[in-house]
Amino acid sequence: MTSTIPTAAELTELVRSLVRQHRGERGPLLEILHAVQEQLGYVDPAVVPLLAAELNLSRADVHGVVTFYRDFRSAPPGRTTIRLCRAEACASLGAEQLVRAAEQALGIGVGETTADGATTLDEVFCLGNCALGPSAQINGRVRGRVDVRQLLAAARGGGR
The missing domain is CATH 1.10.10 (Arc Repressor Mutant, subunit A)
Structure with a gap:
């Protein structure tokens, strides 16, 4: 890229x-x-x-x-891309609260990138990690049982 x-x-x-x-x-x-x-x-x-x-x-x-197709973007993504699963299994395990907390903490909405170009927050409707919800994909790597602290750490650390 x-x-x-x-x-x-x-x-x-x-x-x-x-x-x-x-x-x-x-x-x-x-x-x-x-x-x-x-x-x-x-x-x-x-x-x-x-x-x-x-x-x-x-x-x-x-x-x-x-x-x-949601996977296509028309603008460059942030250096760290966070995709939060909002499918039923993750939603039942707190995904909607996680989305709201991430939006508030990052100061952006789903589908947006922070003004400094550091982080893009997006949504996906199933990562196939249902047993470990809520799940997120950070720079292409799927993670389970995520919370907003982990998302912010990934955003600050480049998604490692």
């Missing part, structure tokens, strides 16, 4: 390269969007018209896919 904002020329080359790699596949849009996000950390809105042109799709089609 890159830490700098790409230029228009770099975005164009990235999109063209990914389209070439996936040209023979049926419906390659999702694979390409995942690859863009893997490389940039997010799907830059400038990618939408480029992909639409390269794949002979409408901008609305590409934009619809990007905005429909």
Whole structure:
């Protein structure tokens, strides 16, 4: 994942390269969007018209896919990304209270990033860790029986 904002020329080359790699596949849009996000950390809105042109799709089609799937972001994430599970099992074990406490402690809402770019708080509807709820995913690593102290420590320590 890159830490700098790409230029228009770099975005164009990235999109063209990914389209070439996936040209023979049926419906390659999702694979390409995942690859863009893997490389940039997010799907830059400038990618939408480029992909639409390269794949002979409408901008609305590409934009619809990007905005429909929660895993795609349209802005760079924080250095630490915290995803809190809000599925039924975790909710029954205090996930909603954990979400509210995290929002209050971080000063942001779900789906937002702190002003300093340190932490992104997001939600997910099942991490498959139901027996150890409430669960969170911190920088891709699933943790169980989390509390707000652990989340704040992860936010301060970069998610280690």
